[in-house]
Amino acid sequence: MGIDRRTFLKCLGTGVALAAPGCFSLPGKLEAAGVAANKEFMGVLVDTTRCVGCRSCELACAEAHNLPVPDVGDASAFEKVRDTSEKQWTLVNRYKTEKGEIFAKKQCMHCNQPGCVAACPVKAMEKREEGPVTWDTNCMGCRYCMVSCPFDIPKFEHHSAAPKLQKCNLCWERLQKGEKPACVEACPAEALTFGARRNLIEEANRRIYKNSGEYASHIYGEHEAGGTGYLYLSSVPFEQIGFRTDLGTTAYPEYTKGFLYSVPVILLLWPAFLSGVSAITKRKDKVRSEEGGKR
Amino acid sequence: MDGFTYVDIFATKGIEYLLVISGLLFFAYFWRFLSRPAVAVYREYANVFPAISDWFHLPLEGMYFHQGHSWAKPEGDNVVRVGIDDFAQKLVGKIDAIKLPQVGSQVSQGEKAWSLQVGSKSIDMLSPVDGKILDINESLLNSPESIGKDPYGQSWLMKVQAPRVSANLKNLLSGGLARKWMEEVREKLLARMNYNLGAVSQDGGVPVDGIAKNIDRERWDEIVREFLLVS
Amino acid sequence: MNRTTTAVQISSLKDFLVFMRSELKPKGKILTPFNVITGSVILLGAVLILYRFFMGLGSVVHSSSEYPWGIWIGFIVMVGVAFAGGAYVTAFIVYVLRGEKYHSIVRMAVLNGFLAYVFYAGAILLDLGRWWNIANPLIGNRFGVNSVLFLVAWHFLLYMLAQLVEISPAFAEWLGLKKARKFLASLTLGAVIAGVTLSTLHQSGLGALFLMAKWKIHPLWYTEFIPLLFFVSSIYAGLSVVIFIGTVSFRVFEKDRIDEEYRRSWDDIIIDLGNACAITMFVYFFLQILVLVHGKHWSLLNTGMGYWYLTELIGLLLIPGFLFSWGVKSGNPAPIRIAAVLTMIGVIINRVDYSIIAYKWYLPLSERYIPSWMEVVITLAIVFTMVWVFIWIVNRVPILKKPPQWAIEQEQEEESVERAVALGLQLGLTMADGGSSIDKEKK
Numbered sequence: 010m011g012i013d014r015r016t017f018l019k020c021l022g023t024g025v026a027l028a029a030p031g032c033f034s035l036p037g038k039l040e041a042a043g044v045a046a047n048k049e050f051m052g053v054l055v056d057t058t059r060c061v062g063c064r065s066c067e068l069a070c071a072e073a074h075n076l077p078v079p080d081v082g083d084a085s086a087f088e089k090v091r092d093t094s095e096k097q098w099t100l101v102n103r104y105k106t107e108k109g110e111i112f113a114k115k116q117c118m119h120c121n122q123p124g125c126v127a128a129c130p131v132k133a134m135e136k137r138e139e140g141p142v143t144w145d146t147n148c149m150g151c152r153y154c155m156v157s158c159p160f161d162i163p164k165f166e167h168h169s170a171a172p173k174l175q176k177c178n179l180c181w182e183r184l185q186k187g188e189k190p191a192c193v194e195a196c197p198a199e200a201l202t203f204g205a206r207r208n209l210i211e212e213a214n215r216r217i218y219k220n221s222g223e224y225a226s227h228i229y230g231e232h233e234a235g236g237t238g239y240l241y242l243s244s245v246p247f248e249q250i251g252f253r254t255d256l257g258t259t260a261y262p263e264y265t266k267g268f269l270y271s272v273p274v275i276l277l278l279w280p281a282f283l284s285g286v287s288a289i290t291k292r293k294d295k296v297r298s299e300e301g302g303k304r
Numbered sequence: 305m306d307g308f309t310y311v312d313i314f315a316t317k318g319i320e321y322l323l324v325i326s327g328l329l330f331f332a333y334f335w336r337f338l339s340r341p342a343v344a345v346y347r348e349y350a351n352v353f354p355a356i357s358d359w360f361h362l363p364l365e366g367m368y369f370h371q372g373h374s375w376a377k378p379e380g381d382n383v384v385r386v387g388i389d390d391f392a393q394k395l396v397g398k399i400d401a402i403k404l405p406q407v408g409s410q411v412s413q414g415e416k417a418w419s420l421q422v423g424s425k426s427i428d429m430l431s432p433v434d435g436k437i438l439d440i441n442e443s444l445l446n447s448p449e450s451i452g453k454d455p456y457g458q459s460w461l462m463k464v465q466a467p468r469v470s471a472n473l474k475n476l477l478s479g480g481l482a483r484k485w486m487e488e489v490r491e492k493l494l495a496r497m498n499y500n501l502g503a504v505s506q507d508g509g510v511p512v513d514g515i516a517k518n519i520d521r522e523r524w525d526e527i528v529r530e531f532l533l534v535s
Numbered sequence: 536m537n538r539t540t541t542a543v544q545i546s547s548l549k550d551f552l553v554f555m556r557s558e559l560k561p562k563g564k565i566l567t568p569f570n571v572i573t574g575s576v577i578l579l580g581a582v583l584i585l586y587r588f589f590m591g592l593g594s595v596v597h598s599s600s601e602y603p604w605g606i607w608i609g610f611i612v613m614v615g616v617a618f619a620g621g622a623y624v625t626a627f628i629v630y631v632l633r634g635e636k637y638h639s640i641v642r643m644a645v646l647n648g649f650l651a652y653v654f655y656a657g658a659i660l661l662d663l664g665r666w667w668n669i670a671n672p673l674i675g676n677r678f679g680v681n682s683v684l685f686l687v688a689w690h691f692l693l694y695m696l697a698q699l700v701e702i703s704p705a706f707a708e709w710l711g712l713k714k715a716r717k718f719l720a721s722l723t724l725g726a727v728i729a730g731v732t733l734s735t736l737h738q739s740g741l742g743a744l745f746l747m748a749k750w751k752i753h754p755l756w757y758t759e760f761i762p763l764l765f766f767v768s769s770i771y772a773g774l775s776v777v778i779f780i781g782t783v784s785f786r787v788f789e790k791d792r793i794d795e796e797y798r799r800s801w802d803d804i805i806i807d808l809g810n811a812c813a814i815t816m817f818v819y820f821f822l823q824i825l826v827l828v829h830g831k832h833w834s835l836l837n838t839g840m841g842y843w844y845l846t847e848l849i850g851l852l853l854i855p856g857f858l859f860s861w862g863v864k865s866g867n868p869a870p871i872r873i874a875a876v877l878t879m880i881g882v883i884i885n886r887v888d889y890s891i892i893a894y895k896w897y898l899p900l901s902e903r904y905i906p907s908w909m910e911v912v913i914t915l916a917i918v919f920t921m922v923w924v925f926i927w928i929v930n931r932v933p934i935l936k937k938p939p940q941w942a943i944e945q946e947q948e949e950e951s952v953e954r955a956v957a958l959g960l961q962l963g964l965t966m967a968d969g970g971s972s973i974d975k976e977k978k
Contacts, residue, residue, distance in 0.1 A: 094600065124747045127314065130685035131668070132677035147676045150592075150664025153684045155603035157747035164600050165664060167593030172664040253750065261747050262313055265683050268743040268762050269314065272686060272736055273324040279732040280328060283631055284335060287724060290633040314681035321680060332725075 050140035052238035062112035069195030119238030124261030125154035141179035235260025368476035370432035397514020435466035580916020602904035609890030620773025622648025623734035690737035809871035813859035851881025
């Protein structure tokens with residue numbers, strides 16, 4: 010059977026139309042868009058060997074973000090290991106270790122590729138170019154970020170009728186004004202160092218080399234969960250000061266990558282497959298009823 | 305260095321989803337596009353031939369049908385007008401002559417009453433009523449092919465004086481029953497046609513030739529007799 | 536009382552209002568024990584829901600920062616969606632594979648699925664802390680395209696629409712809207728194809744939600760294959776629910792709500808459904824074993840959580856699987872009904888495991904999540920409301936009885952037109968190329 014010219018052109022047109030979007034979305038440009046232009050993430054290096062447990066950072070944080078002011082003079086707070094809460098973005102815990110008491114600050118780790126950001130269906134959680142992971146009010150309150158955070162940091166105001174999600178934002182509003190995070194500024198013992206993440210890693214390595222034996226030779230946060238903005242140094246293995254050391258080096262969004270990438274594929278393949286099956290069963294069905302009619 | 309710049313592994317997700325959605329729309333269009341040329345042929349075909357469903361159309365007002373594809377239309381005073389339905393004439397194709405009984409002779413319901421001459425073959429048909437023939441349609445005898453033009457009006461076959469008209473009509477189909485019966489006829493025909501299309505000739509004049517000949521060129525008359533209940 | 540819906544003919548708004556007023560009246564006795572109990576739970580639940588909206592989530596719910604998701608997500612949404620899987624499976628069998636034999640149950644399954652989605656989407660609204668923002672991922676107050684939940688939200692919405700289209704001819708029949716029915720029925724196949732695709736994606740998507748909760752879920756449950764496991768288990772979960780609802784429906788509804796022929800074919804259908812369940816569970820069991828071996832976690836089997844895992848795997852997967860097979864082989868629906876109930880329990884436990892029981896299994900019991908009585912009441916209220924709506928609809932709309940005569944005629948007409956067109960195509964093609972194409976096709 011011959012195909013007339015018009016039909017041929019129509020076929021051709023459809024083919025081109027199908028191919029066109031592919032042409033316009035060639036890689037290269039898009040790859041580049043995924044990388045924030047030449048900006049380095051800022052972060053904080055926490056040297057737990059220097060922390061004296063004064064809790065000035067807790068105070069500064071509460072003041073900077075209008076949170077309830079903690080009673081930092083109350084030493085009984087150290088009696089048990091506390092967790093950050095919707096009322097307290099950062100806190101210092103005391104751990105009894107083989108090398109005596111060690112204080113460790115806890116707050117959002119500001120992952121390089123945060124699980125909470127990948128989890129958020131409305132991009133209320135965002136990784137900013139400066140490095141902080143911030144929360145915005147277009148949040149639905151689904152709390153999927155809480156499920157997906159490897160460090161269990163986001164906290165939800167369960168008891169409010171208009172609840173917010175509370176977590177450290179690395180003082181993003183201060184960063185934009187060129188200021189340091191409040192906790193870093195408040196630290197009297199220079200346990201906290203603010204800077205570009207790359208420089209912080211260099212500094213941390215320098216301290217480990219220079220004072221061999223004083224530090225466990227690991228920078229927590231360099232590779233954990235794909236790397237974090239907060240980096241920790243410790244004199245003892247990190248399990249002893251309340252850190253999870255089983256997180257692996259994979260960035261958390263990678264865990265959903267397989268699924269998310271199969272979605273467009275299934276969306277394209279399934280309807281085509283099902284239409285095909287339907288067309289075949291339809292033909293069979295017809296033949297069967299005709300056989301029935303013939304009988 | 306690794307890990308210092310933000311690599312959003314889902315940077316292209318949004319575009320991908322848009323692509324997939326447009327892909328799906330294209331797919332729906334493409335699927336229909338591929339099945340359309342055939343439809344176009346059908347449309348062309350539909351221009352040449354009357355729509356198939358017309359073959360089975362029945363005027364139901366005041367009409368009674370016999371399952372042998374003749375009709376009866378009571379006109380008062382026990383007089384009944386009799387003819388053949390559209391389907392019958394389409395089934396047999398071009399009619400060369402119609403052999404009607406003499407005026408004054410008797411016909412009875414379900415018995416052979418008249419016959420159609422098609423080529424060398426003669427097809428009998430059954431009378432829908434009992435009675436004495438009052439009149440026959442002379443003009444049809446002269447131009448038998450015109451029966452297809454107005455099978456339910458101008459092209460009536462004969463008028464019958466039917467003394468038992470009301471009893472006769474009870475044996476015939478009308479209204480919804482007639483429509484149902486025609487549905488069955490259609491189903492029966494469609495089922496047969498699909499299986500015998502391999503034998504359809506190249507001349508393309510399907511309905512002019514009559515449906516039956518297109519089903520089976522050699523034994524078409526058997527098919528006709530089967531439908532007209534005279535086999 | 537015995538009025539059938541076939542007689543309905545609505546030509547004006549006034550007719551419609553009169554009709555609706557008569558239909559809104561309850562049919563049958565009001566003060567049955569079932570109605571009284573469920574009704575009071577629903578009332579109490581409604582009060583608690585208001586309380587939740589004014590006083591905040593924490594006033595009603597026991598969830599904490601350790602357990603972001605309680606039973607509203609872990610039970611209502613996770614289990615509800617798996618249970619609604621019967622809708623896409625039966626729709627696939629009937630409309631795509633054209634298993635005409637199962638036509639009698641497809642409306643029941645789709646209605647159940649549709650209501651499940653409507654009510655469970657409602658449960659999400661309750662659970663969302665900032666519920667007034669619920670439309671944000673849909674209206675683009677930032678599209679979180681990188682989120683599994685974003686996809687699930689969209690699939691939810693789209694699948695609800697697809698199900699609405701699938702079930703809509705029944706409602707058009709109820710209201711006597713002939714033209715609308717014709718149009719809506721013509722959309723069915725498209726809606727089913729879209730529905731099956733969307734279901735595949737969001738049944739597995741619900742599992743994918745847990746992929747980033749890596750260390751929070753017990754290693755016997757956490758695997759990168761969660762999405763696949765969720766998808767496969769939704770097939771037998773959904774079919775078990777169809778078996779359950781069908782069995783109950785064909786017993787409790789009054790005779791005039793049910794087509795006698797449908798009821799008689801039910802025992803036959805139940806065995807086929809049991810067959811499908813047995814096969815799917817067989818496959819699922821091996822998937823589970825495969826995942827277990829792949830994860831190298833067998834040493835964990837000999838722990839407390841390991842025993843729980845084995846209970847789920849053997850007691851609530853293998854045993855009902857055997858019961859299904861036994862029922863199929865002996866042609867006896869009784870073990871199939873028992874197996875369906877066991878399977879449903881198994882699926883409930885499986886889904887609740889992921890969000891609650893195996894989630895942070897290492898915490899001491901005092902820090903574990905245990906739902907508050909208010910959460911439970913609201914959960915029950917939602918389920919009961921759904922049952923009420925289901926009953927209300929089955930009592931009026933042709934779900935378990937045959938469509939009215941005109942609808943059947945419409946269907947047949949559609950079919951014969953289709954066949955006439957097909958015939959025309961063949962005749963036409965013969966004409967165009969001299970009769971050879973048909974020959975080819977026949978060979």
